[in-house]
Amino acid sequence: MARLLWLSGKPLGWIGGSGGAITCELTYGERVKRGSASGEGAQKLAAWPAILVARALCEGQDIKRGAVTAFEAIGTRKLLAGLQDAGFQVRLD
Numbered sequence: 001m002a003r004l005l006w007l008s009g010k011p012l013g014w015i016g017g018s019g020g021a022i023t024c025e026l027t028y029g030e031r032v033k034r035g036s037a038s039g040e041g042a043q044k045l046a047a048w049p050a051i052l053v054a055r056a057l058c059e060g061q062d063i064k065r066g067a068v069t070a071f072e073a074i075g076t077r078k079l080l081a082g083l084q085d086a087g088f089q090v091r092l093d
Contacts, residue, residue, distance in 0.1 A: 026076060035080045035090065045088060052082040 026033040049070030056063050056074050063073045071079045084090040 048083055048086055
């Protein structure tokens with residue numbers, strides 16, 4: 001089945017790109033603060049928040065645990081700073 005799916009997708013393999021983006025939005029009162037990170041290598045960008053949470057756990061940092069998003073676990077600032085340190089373009093609006 002995997003080979004059949006691979007063959008059926010091969011003619012369209014040229015469509016798409018390797019870029020990706022992550023956006024965080026904080027709402028407090030009437031204010032909204034947005035941050036985003038983007039760059040080439042969507043697979044790396046998609047995995048990086050999990051890497052940052054794993055690092056925080058390994059370092060024994062006090063993080064929110066359970067079924068939470070990366071920014072809930074380590075905080076938006078640490079998430080965006082970690083993405084920037086990894087070489088992604090980070091922008092705060």
